[in-house]
Amino acid sequence: MPYLSLLIILPLLAALLVVFLPNRNQTTFRWIALVASLLNFLLTLLLFFRFDKSVAGYQFVEQTDWITLSLGPLGVVSIDYFLGLDGISLPLVLLAGLVLAIGAISSFEIKQKQKAYFALYSLLSASLMGCFVALDLFLFFLFFEFMLLPMYFLIGLWGGERREYASIKFFVYTFLGSIFILLVMIGLYLSVADPVETAVAMGLVPGKELVDANVIADVQNYLQEGRIEADQIVHTFSIPYMAEPGNYLPQSLLNIAADHVLFGQSARMLAFVLVFLGFAVKLPVVPLHTWLPDAHVEAPTPVSVVLAGVLLKIGGYGFIRIAYGLFPDGAIVFAPWLGGLGVLSIVYGALNALAMNDLKRMIAYSSVSHMGFVLLGLASLTSEGVNGALFQMVSHGILSAMLFLIAGVLYTRTHDRQLDSYRGLAARMPGYVTLTAIAFFGSLGLPALSGFIGEFFTIMGAFNSPYLPNWMAPVATLGIVLAAGYFLWTLQRLFFGEFWSKHEAGLLTDVTPRERLMLVPLAALALMLGILPGILLNLTQSTVGEFLKNF
């Protein structure tokens, strides 16, 4: 069964179905999108149970030739449709499946232009899933870049008042990042050869099936000795091949041994910085974060949920898979810088969140702060740190989805997200208070909820790391303290004291069953991961262990 392809094809089919169904079936569109995303979620669960936790490498691999371009005297470029899953991507695929399904439920509140909305939403789901399972750098880039378009329209068409500004800002920022990645990608494919296909092109073996480890080693030796004709070399975008130094052409731009110098810098270091910047926009890392609050504030609730829950994670995933996976040397050299940026994001985001009066903006800045932990954990290059960063990504995905849904609950009732418009909501909305409290406590890192594990592990990693200076971990803890400050303060302002609101009291009803359906599973999951973090850590640790051997 091509499970991973199904993950991408299902939402695509849903999008096509929505586009081609006649316009009068307005109500069926959302059901199509919902069923597709639920099926997708079930599929990710199936993957979770079938996944072999002890294997560090890729599983469920699918590979077919897609584009083969002859470059004449430069050889051949082969781009494959190459999918696979390992301990790093599986948790994120699970998270994406869950959040996208929740987002589909939340999308039921969209009332205008439903056809376009659900088609775009399904398209977005497909490209998000594609990003996490693609193992061909080109394919990854394609999904990475293509997801901008549906996101752009989702914010631009269904957003708030300043939607045009927010959507184009989002697009231009992330596009700048992806162009950086594109440049490095070009440099990489010109430097890397695919040993299997090169062997076939050289005539060492008649077919790809017959290539074994010996042949690959032979080809790599030939390659390093420069004994292969240039036009027989098959250049590749495959991420696993790019991670092996043996596949780099001697003297090529990004070969470690060749050590080219560009603008006074080592070419590989420069490439690492470019890729880092590309993903840093997505994560987002301060000071490249300014698109995020704008996009969040203007986006409709379900889009915010997907944006915070899944889209930001691609930044972190890109760091691990591409920036760190392909340029481990750069990761070591720049570790203190990255850690510093992580700490900066944590503290700066938290301080900003403290100052915000708009609930959604506050949550957006708390996202910046929490994603800073991811960067810090990754920069530490320790087992605790990297596992913790992955855990933090999943936990933040769940919690931020919850937080944005909570903000959405208020917004759908009064169209007002200002914190000072409400007081003492606890009396009128008891269910809402409970759920909000879980989400807030989870986010501020209360033990027994998922946020605690992620932050704890990343800070532990930062303490133990040989690459990071000692002051970083304590400063990062400051972020937790600040988080406690703004979350508790918000809780107090919104819910406690005597009931008062700028709006009619009748508007403020308790959470509906549909909202409960979205919030309760998320809350349960946050609790479960907090008590039994092993579910997730077991998935990641063998792959992460293998991954850290590069450093």
Add this chain to the structure above:
Amino acid sequence: MLTLGSAVVVLLSRNVLYSAYSLLLTFVGIAALYVLAGADFLAVTQLMVYVGGVLVLLVFGVMLTHRGDAQKSVAQRATEPNVVRTNHGRTLAGVLVAGGMFALLFTVIQKADFTRNEATFYDPITRVSTVPDVGIHLMTDYALPFEVVGVLLLAALIGAAYLSSIRN
């Protein structure tokens, strides 16, 4: 000198008719230079096409478009000098570009090696007419360009006819 002087008059004169007559002098001067350089075919063409054809057309054009101030009577207008109005903005930029171009060409011509040609320059025996050569080359080596210029002229002709027709 005559050529250069009359060219300057073409540029500086504010009366179109004077400009046209000075242009005549310039063209004749250039034709003379061609003869001195040994390109007699070119010289004849220059005289026939430019002096004979283009210039006559030009003078006709000047006469026909002579209009002047519409308020005055026909007789008054006929005696009025025919003046061109030009715009003298951006003189500095123009001077800079032209000066740069001049400097570039001047240095190149100074550096260029013309000695090879000087050896045969004063040899009177080789000075035969270039007309037959031009004809032969046009019909052999350069037959294709010669034919294709037909397309060019056709396109130009249709275009000119179309643009000037008053078919509404």
Add this chain to the structure above:
Amino acid sequence: MLSIISLSLFGILNLFLGFLKSRRVLLPATLLFIALAFAANLLDWNHQYVYFRDMLRTNNLFINFSSIILLTTFLTVAISRSFGTDEEHTHPAEYYAIMLFSVVGALMMVGFENLIMLFIGLEILSVSLYVLTGSDKRSLRSNEAALKYFLMGSFATGIFLFGIALVYGATGSFNLSAIGSYVSGGPTTGISPLLYVGLLFILAGMLFKVSAAPFHFWTPDVYDGAPTLFTAFMSTVVKTAGFAALYRLLTVSFTGVYGLWWQVLTGVTVLTLLVGNITAVYQSSVKRMLAYSSVSHAGYLLIAVAAKTPQSPSAILFYSLAYSIATITGFAVLILVAEQKPIEGRPDERYEAFNGLAKRNPLLAFSLAVSMVSLAGIPLTAGFWGKFFVFSTAVDRGMTNMGMVLVVAVLMSVVGVYYYFRVIIASYLKTGDSEPIGIRPLYRFILVLTTALTIGLGLFPDVVRQLF
């Protein structure tokens, strides 16, 4: 070669067809002529011919470039139905004939083997375009544009011719390979300085034609003033032919002095990218924006020329193809939208005219969006691959040489996103008139075709690349 001859004859035939005074015959006839020329063009596939004592050379590269030119001409003619429905233009035979002639010129620029042929081809193309630019006789803008184009163009041609004369003076030949062997063989006395200046002048002339900065000043006014249909024609066919000629000239004849023209070209490239993109941001008219965007795309194409790697010709080919298709689509939609609500007799070409286009005609809005996305170079469209191949040539040439250019190109393609998306924003996110826009079947077919081509090339670029 067959295509050149047949096109010239078809052009004359077209004039005679004009006597019938029936658009119903003329348009299909012209389309048929172009299709026939296209077929004639393909006959020579995989054969190398040199014609008339080294005047023209046809090979697969020639056929590829001329196929692109013929394809774009076909598309332009096909959308010309709406041009000139008023009584002023009841006789489009002249236009079609002149368009065919200009294609003859373009094909000669692609296949020339002798500088004389290049010059004549360039002249045929230019003279035809002067006329086409001024073809809207009642419009002051169109007349001004034609005059401006004519004056500047003849000046550029003059410089170009001067350059050819100087090169002839240095090398004693008009033949490309003869010049090439002089330059790379290196005469014992060293290369004459006349050659350098000649090359510089030729470059200036050619760069003028492809509207690279700082020779681009005519572009916005002329593109803006010309009837939109011919703007589309100008910005695609001339660019393709110009770059084919430029690349051929520089690689065949002047490889030996790569160090010289490489510097000039990279400087021009950086300038073109900056000027084209940054000025495009400040335009309020879509037509002017597209004019500046054509300047900026000239910059991207110049990257591939300046890199001069074995991949360059195919990169230029692919880029021109992607650019031409997307540009034609953009202009086609612009023509329809702009004529809906004229302001003071002029078509409304401002961004505001596109407001709410998605509601008025979803097909128009969608094909416009796809073409803009392709021009911006976003994956799954042809434009992305064009950019990808062009950047690849630059990386391949080496970062020490091309690093600066690449950095500028990257930043500028982000700027590009901004102004291309303004059109999409207007058509999808803003509300405007709601009265629907109708399209004729042929027009609809062309739009569907170009959109499908753009996406198809984006998904499977190798299908076309294998041909190159």
